[in-house]
Amino acid sequence: MPYVNIQITKEGGPDGKGATTEQKKKLIAGVTDLLKNELGKSPATTHVVISEVDLENWGVGGLAVEDYRRSQLS
Amino acid sequence: MPYVNIQITKEGGPDGKGATTEQKKKLIAGVTDLLKNELGKSPATTHVVISEVDLENWGVGGLAVEDYRRSQLS
Amino acid sequence: MPYVNIQITKEGGPDGKGATTEQKKKLIAGVTDLLKNELGKSPATTHVVISEVDLENWGVGGLAVEDYRRSQLS
Amino acid sequence: MPYVNIQITKEGGPDGKGATTEQKKKLIAGVTDLLKNELGKSPATTHVVISEVDLENWGVGGLAVEDYRRSQLS
Amino acid sequence: MPYVNIQITKEGGPDGKGATTEQKKKLIAGVTDLLKNELGKSPATTHVVISEVDLENWGVGGLAVEDYRRSQLS
Amino acid sequence: MPYVNIQITKEGGPDGKGATTEQKKKLIAGVTDLLKNELGKSPATTHVVISEVDLENWGVGGLAVEDYRRSQLS
Numbered sequence: 001m002p003y004v005n006i007q008i009t010k011e012g013g014p015d016g017k018g019a020t021t022e023q024k025k026k027l028i029a030g031v032t033d034l035l036k037n038e039l040g041k042s043p044a045t046t047h048v049v050i051s052e053v054d055l056e057n058w059g060v061g062g063l064a065v066e067d068y069r070r071s072q073l074s
Numbered sequence: 075m076p077y078v079n080i081q082i083t084k085e086g087g088p089d090g091k092g093a094t095t096e097q098k099k100k101l102i103a104g105v106t107d108l109l110k111n112e113l114g115k116s117p118a119t120t121h122v123v124i125s126e127v128d129l130e131n132w133g134v135g136g137l138a139v140e141d142y143r144r145s146q147l148s
Numbered sequence: 149m150p151y152v153n154i155q156i157t158k159e160g161g162p163d164g165k166g167a168t169t170e171q172k173k174k175l176i177a178g179v180t181d182l183l184k185n186e187l188g189k190s191p192a193t194t195h196v197v198i199s200e201v202d203l204e205n206w207g208v209g210g211l212a213v214e215d216y217r218r219s220q221l222s
Numbered sequence: 223m224p225y226v227n228i229q230i231t232k233e234g235g236p237d238g239k240g241a242t243t244e245q246k247k248k249l250i251a252g253v254t255d256l257l258k259n260e261l262g263k264s265p266a267t268t269h270v271v272i273s274e275v276d277l278e279n280w281g282v283g284g285l286a287v288e289d290y291r292r293s294q295l296s
Numbered sequence: 297m298p299y300v301n302i303q304i305t306k307e308g309g310p311d312g313k314g315a316t317t318e319q320k321k322k323l324i325a326g327v328t329d330l331l332k333n334e335l336g337k338s339p340a341t342t343h344v345v346i347s348e349v350d351l352e353n354w355g356v357g358g359l360a361v362e363d364y365r366r367s368q369l370s
Numbered sequence: 371m372p373y374v375n376i377q378i379t380k381e382g383g384p385d386g387k388g389a390t391t392e393q394k395k396k397l398i399a400g401v402t403d404l405l406k407n408e409l410g411k412s413p414a415t416t417h418v419v420i421s422e423v424d425l426e427n428w429g430v431g432g433l434a435v436e437d438y439r440r441s442q443l444s
Contacts, residue, residue: 001354001361003151003195003303007271012336021130023334025141028133030330038322039315040308045356047151047195048133049081056243058297059250059270060341065297067247075206075213077373077417081151086188095278097186099289102281104182112174113167114160119208121373121417122281123229132149134193139149155419169352173363176355196355197303204391207398207418215395223428223435225299225343229373234410245408252404260396261389262382267430269299269343280371282415287371317426321437324429344429345377 002035002046009065010052018052076109076120083139084126092126150183150194157213158200166200224257224268231287232274240274298331298342305361306348314348372405372416379435380422388422 006027010018019027028048035041058065080101084092093101102122109115132139154175158166167175176196183189206213228249232240241249250270257263280287302323306314315323324344331337354361376397380388389397398418405411428435 001195001305001349001356003197005301005303006331007299007301008331008335008337009297019335021138024130025133025138026334027330028138029136030334031327032133032136034323034326034330035302035304038319038326039304041304043136044134045195046134046136047149047193049127049151050131050133051127052131053271053273053297056246057272057274059247059254059272060266060268060297062251062254062265062268064243064247064250075157075201075208075417077155077419079153079155080183081153082183082187082189083149093187095286098278099281099286100186101182102286103284104186105179106281106284108175108178108182109154109156112171112178113156115156117284118282119417120282120284121371121415123275123373124279124281125275126279127149134149169360172352173355173360176360177358180355180358191358192356194356194358197349198353198355199349200353201419201421204394205420205422207395207402207420208414208416210399210402210413210416212391212395212398223343223379223423223430225345225377227375227377228405229375230405230409230411231371241409248408249404252408253401256397256400256404257376257378260393260400261378263378267343269297269341271299275371282371317434320426321429321434324434325432328429328432339432340430342430342432345423346427346429347423348427 002041004031004035004046004048005051006031006048007051007053009055009058011055019050024050076113076115078105078109078120078122079125080105080122081125081127083129083132085129093124098124150189152179152183152194152196153199154179154196155199155201157203157206159203167198172198224261224263226253226257226268226270227273228253228270229273229275231277231280233277241272246272298335298337300327300331300342300344301347302327302344303347303349305351305354307351315346320346372411374401374405374416374418375421376401376418377421377423379425379428381425389420394420
């Protein structure tokens with residue numbers, strides 16, 4: 001009975017608008033395999049929910065993500 | 075002091091675009107009643123948040139939902 | 149494909165230590181029925197997770213729950 | 223290693239469409255400072271995710287938010 | 297900037313009390329690698345939180361997990 | 371209508387077992403004030419839930435927290 005929530009910033013991908021459907025399928029398959037292989041969890045009851053978060057809604061180091069990245073460069 | 079998060083795939087409803095405002099009101103009322111009746115929780119401090127998830131962001135059985143459903147039919 | 153997380157303060161119940169196993173079963177059944185009846189969601193893919201939170205870890209009105217309740221009485 | 227999820231109704235702000243980018247930056251900075259000052263948590267590993275919730279997806283008192291507010295006025 | 301929450305029922309493992317420290321390390325490493333390989337996400341800002349849920353707090357099919365499993369056998 | 375979930379590793383504090391009741395009260399008060407001052411959110415409907423996570427259940431950089439810290443020292 002696993003439930004996995006993957007939160008990622010909505011960015012990157014071929015058009016800069018975030019992960020593609022194919023990439024999401026690989027995430028879902030990969031996490032489900034991992035839980036099966038490491039813990040013996042059944043894929044039939046493994047749910048994966050991907051949450052895409054706008055850049056301005058994610059902060060780290062006390063800064064919004066884009067400001068944080070600029071601060072790391074300088 | 076309950077907080078309930080209901081995550082559902084965004085689909086169905088009269089136009090295929092997901093639960094209607096009326097359906098959401100019934101969910102909110104129903105969950106709040108349940109917590110009051112079974113646990114004596116006060117509705118005044120019961121918060122319910124409904125999260126609608128795009129089909130391609132939900133996986134089960136190692137597959138995105140739509141692929142999973144197709145696999146169940148065959 | 150619903151996933152429901154019910155967060156409640158750990159209190160009450162017959163011994164003051166929180167909801168009993170029977171009460172939890174009623175919550176699980178009740179929420180699952182609600183999603184089936186209002187939205188047509190399949191119970192087979194409806195997961196419910198109950199999270200019990202210690203009183204000192206829940207705040208409302210800027211106060212920990214027990215302080216909040218005392219403030220409401222006076 | 224803190225992770226903070228701030229869920230707010232999407233409303234208010236200068237155009238009525240919710241918190242501005244500047245307001246979100248202040249939330250991120252403020253929560254990060256709080257965790258540093260009160261608990262000594264390092265900002266470098268403090269992540270903050272803001273989730274904006276449509277009004278019809280938030281319920282309290284058994285009602286959707288807007289119905290709840292009307293009920294409080296009468 | 298990924299944050300991953302893995303919720304699993306607390307069971308199994310060598311003593312029946314759930315995943316071991318070693319198994320958790322493999323989950324953390326595996327999810328982090330997956331996000332790096334599929335989406336190019338930096339491990340340095342990938343956080344993984346594992347939540348272990350008591351069996352009586354998890355429901356599926358309208359039943360607590362153990363009742364659900366018994367219902368599947370008959 | 372804010373709901374805030376603060377997830378922190380369970381460590382530190384006067385006895386090394388995590389944040390004290392007093393520290394939690396300051397977190398609750400501080401986050402509630404922040405939401406009131408920056409966004410005008412009412413404290414009466416601001417709920418804060420603090421989740422304490424065992425060190426072995428939190429990962430960053432592909433490692434459990436304690437391994438991660440050792441790796442940063444070397």
